[in-house]
């Protein structure tokens with residue numbers, strides 16, 4: 001069977017490797033010049049997006065499936081250091097090391113510590129209730145949704161906004177809210193069930209992968225080439241041609257690209273599902289898109305070690321009011337990732353932002369903000385605006401549709417385009433965004449093309465040890 005995979009991000013690479021392992025003849029096309037998708041923009045030695053490695057079990061399982069040694073993962077301790085506008089800091093530790101909870105709670109007032117424990121327990125309950133139905137299984141059909149509803153529906157607090165669930169005082173509330181941005185949500189519009197993401201980081205931990213995530217994309221690409229997958233970079237898909245089968249169903253019969261036409265027996269889109277709809281000539285009328293980002297890649301003088309920092313603005317809610325109005329935040333939360341002589345500064349930004357003329361000015365504004373709170377000796381930098389991220393996603397929305405409301409947080413299934421020989425995988429569809437879930441999507445979304453079983457890639461449990469809360 002000949003299969004074309006569109007997109008060489010983490011989902012497309014996982015899809016190509018699984019298909020090849022099952023004996024398919026695989027070609028991967030991507031409009032960029034190298035593998036890695038959202039990680040592959042900007043300076044060649046930098047990852048332009050993902051820096052926080054979570055769900056280590058998925059990385060370990062994928063390495064095992066490829067016959068590789070276990071990945072070189074080191075725990076980030078603390079997960080992140082949070083800096084409030086007034087100067088107070090908070091450096092939580094994840095629960096895979098004994099004593100982590102005590103060291104975390106010792107940084108909080110008595111009341112904050114009570115709230116922290118309570119909300120950590122809630123996030124664990126939400127994750128454990130949802131993970132086997134919504135992450136580590138095939139996209140749930142009605143029976144699975146009904147089973148989940150009966151067993152966990154009430155606990156998932158349907159109808160309750162996240163912002164009500166996580167009320168825990170001025171210092172900790174933004175801390176809990178922020179996890180919803182990991183799926184592209186405006187935290188003030190997210191449903192309470194997204195609180196499960198906090199458990200992924202605080203229960204399962206944040207990890208440093210030696211060489212970073214872009215290097216992993218490079219290794220997956222090299223492995224695929226070694227196994228006989230063909231890559232065509234710099235090739236932009238423009239249109240997918242369809243034809244009708246005798247029974248009335250339709251299939252993809254070919255693709256028009258910037259370099260000519262392609263044919264195949266089966267097709268995998270590992271690009272944003274809105275883009276696939278466009279190639280099929282369908283009108284794209286997206287539900288509200290999730291957030292985009294404005295980032296700076298910083299080449300630094302001197303080794304800064306490895307760390308994650310969050311610098312809060314004085315008023316977190318105001319940042320989201322700017323974004324709702326389509327504005328770059330005037331007082332943004334700064335996320336800073338340091339890795340040796342590389343720095344990555346990221347702020348939330350609205351999707352569809354078209355003001356590229358303002359990009360250099362906003363970049364300079366962010367640099368001034370950064371230097372005021374975390375002085376760094378910067379040798380060189382480049383900016384990535386939502387317009388650059390729009391090369392890989394509609395409107396530059398990093399995770400596709402905004403997961404607002406309970407139904408909005410359900411991701412579309414792999415057969416959403418309704419064509420017999422096309423599957424849709426990647427971070428904008430089931431089970432969701434982020435590198436581990438995108439790999440799960442690519443690895444399993446293609447299984448139906450070759451009648452392969454679902455492979456939970458490590459399953460819901462993160463690490464053998466989790467300290468009791």
Ligand SMILES: Cc1cc2nc3c(=O)[nH]c(=O)nc-3n(C[C@H](O)[C@H](O)[C@H](O)COP(=O)(O)OP(=O)(O)OC[C@H]3O[C@@H](n4cnc5c(N)ncnc54)[C@H](O)[C@@H]3O)c2cc1C
Pocket residue numbers: 006007008009010011012029030031032036037038039048049050051052053054235236237238270271272275293295346389391392393398399425426427428433434435436438
């Ligand atoms: C700034 C930022 C920070 C992030 N932080 C984290 C993090 O810390 N941890 C984490 O786990 N995740 C993070 N993410 C999310 C993570 O990067 C994504 O969810 C994941 O990489 C998505 O992978 P994917 O393969 O589904 O899609 P993509 O990486 O978007 O790959 C899709 C590919 O399709 C290609 N394509 C699109 N259109 C066409 C076309 N017409 N023709 C041919 N090819 C096309 C694109 O070029 C791209 O290479 C972050 C993302 C960003 C941008």
